[in-house]
Amino acid sequence: MQRPTVGLALGAGAAKGMAHLGVLMTLKEENIPVDIIAGTSIGSVFGALYADDADLNLVFKIAATLRHEQFVDVVLPKVGLIKGEKIEELFRLITKNKSFNQLAKPFYAVAADIETGEEIIINTGKVADALRASVSIPGIFKPKNLGNRLLVDGAVKNHVPINVLKMHGADYIIAVDVRFGGRIGTKHKVQNIFDVILMALEIPHFDSIKQLCNECSVLIQPDLSHISPARFDLVQECMEIGMEETRKHLPAIKKDLNTMGVI
Numbered sequence: 606m607q608r609p610t611v612g613l614a615l616g617a618g619a620a621k622g623m624a625h626l627g628v629l630m631t632l633k634e635e636n637i638p639v640d641i642i643a644g645t646s647i648g649s650v651f652g653a654l655y656a657d658d659a660d661l662n663l664v665f666k667i668a669a670t671l672r673h674e675q676f677v678d679v680v681l682p683k684v685g686l687i688k689g690e691k692i693e694e695l696f697r698l699i700t701k702n703k704s705f706n707q708l709a710k711p712f713y714a715v716a717a718d719i720e721t722g723e724e725i726i727i728n729t730g731k732v733a734d735a736l737r738a739s740v741s742i743p744g745i746f747k748p749k750n751l752g753n754r755l756l757v758d759g760a761v762k763n764h765v766p767i768n769v770l771k772m773h774g775a776d777y778i779i780a781v782d783v784r785f786g787g788r789i790g791t792k793h794k795v796q797n798i799f800d801v802i803l804m805a806l807e808i809p810h811f812d813s814i815k816q817l818c819n820e821c822s823v824l825i826q827p828d829l830s831h832i833s834p835a836r837f838d839l840v841q842e843c844m845e846i847g848m849e850e851t852r853k854h855l856p857a858i859k860k861d862l863n864t865m866g867v868i
Contacts, residue, residue, distance in 0.1 A: 612775025615648030622647025627847025715759030
């Protein structure tokens, strides 16, 4: 008899998504099994790396030393402030230009079709192409042309892709929401155009925050409300907050998985 399938859903949140790294490090250290992964926006990036059994300590070192000029290529605005070629090249590097079928675990990246409004779930082709589509924040990144579709950040439709895991047979779902930390609003000041766009993307999801608890088995929500979603220089702090919050949920996760015969 096959054991229950454990799924991991990693949500959107731009720079706050660095907390995902702390969550993943803690789950790995505690030998929590994960069979299937889905990610939206920054969650798709860390989801792809985890699905490929990447060295998370190395991922942290890379993230902590990255500078904006290494992944931002600004253009005169037409359909986005950032062309996206640099970050796509970065994705090709960190994913070793692998295709989905070369990953160690099943992985699904979530994007949105800007022309039809559809949620697009990607699990074929090059992983880097899917990540580029999934992180294409409207107004900041140029949309990604992929498979005759014009794709933008999956958070437009689905900021924590729990439904994707359910669709693909997950029995126990650990979901990570780095945007809200269990609260609506923010404790940091909106200071620039990036803050305005990123915070505006959060507003449509305010009403759905409470529903997340009912949709998954465990919901991990690190409190990052004091951190701007544009602060990619705070990798260490975000990672530590992600670790701390995950440790709070470990007893319940282990108890559940033990009862289910998973561990």
